[in-house]
Amino acid sequence: MRKRILVHATLLVCAAALACQLAVAQVKEPALPDLNRKVLKFAEDHLGKQVGNGECWTLAAEALAEAGAPRPGAMGVAVNDFGRKLGAREKILPGDVVQFEKAKFVHRTRTGTSTQTMSHHTAIVAKVQGKTIALLHQNHGGKRTVGTGSINLDERTEGTVEFFRPRPK
Numbered sequence: 001m002r003k004r005i006l007v008h009a010t011l012l013v014c015a016a017a018l019a020c021q022l023a024v025a026q027v028k029e030p031a032l033p034d035l036n037r038k039v040l041k042f043a044e045d046h047l048g049k050q051v052g053n054g055e056c057w058t059l060a061a062e063a064l065a066e067a068g069a070p071r072p073g074a075m076g077v078a079v080n081d082f083g084r085k086l087g088a089r090e091k092i093l094p095g096d097v098v099q100f101e102k103a104k105f106v107h108r109t110r111t112g113t114s115t116q117t118m119s120h121h122t123a124i125v126a127k128v129q130g131k132t133i134a135l136l137h138q139n140h141g142g143k144r145t146v147g148t149g150s151i152n153l154d155e156r157t158e159g160t161v162e163f164f165r166p167r168p169k
Helices: 002-028 034-045 056-067
Strands: 097-108 113-129 132-137 147-152 156-165
Touching: 034 056, 034 113, 034 132, 056 097, 056 113, 056 132, 097 147, 113 147, 113 156
Parallel strands: none
Antiparallel strands: 097 113, 097 156, 113 132, 132 147
């Protein structure tokens, strides 16, 4: 009997601790804006598939249109208008669109160096961990289907990287 009470008490403590962790996680991470969530879902749902003509821009444009945001290049919206441009100190979120111009990233390890260049490329943010950004994009690395990749913003040595928050119509 005493053993059973101890087990129940232990389970209650574990449940309370888990509930506290979930509450803290919810406080730390604000809810993803609805448009960001929809843009991200569109890109994730097309992983391994070609969207439109397979160009990188097309993935972002179609994801924005499907989410209910203005589609770049249509109805008076500029071709590279992916939403509201984020300021330098704003938090990057999954579902944001990123535009690379003449960007070069150099990753150094103990054993060598690798370089990634994106002269003119558009992608969708999949996940953010510190300065590392996981991407969903197509027409990269010789593949015209939606795939994944990542960059570390601290490893940029050239060019520009701009982030855009989807906005409603």
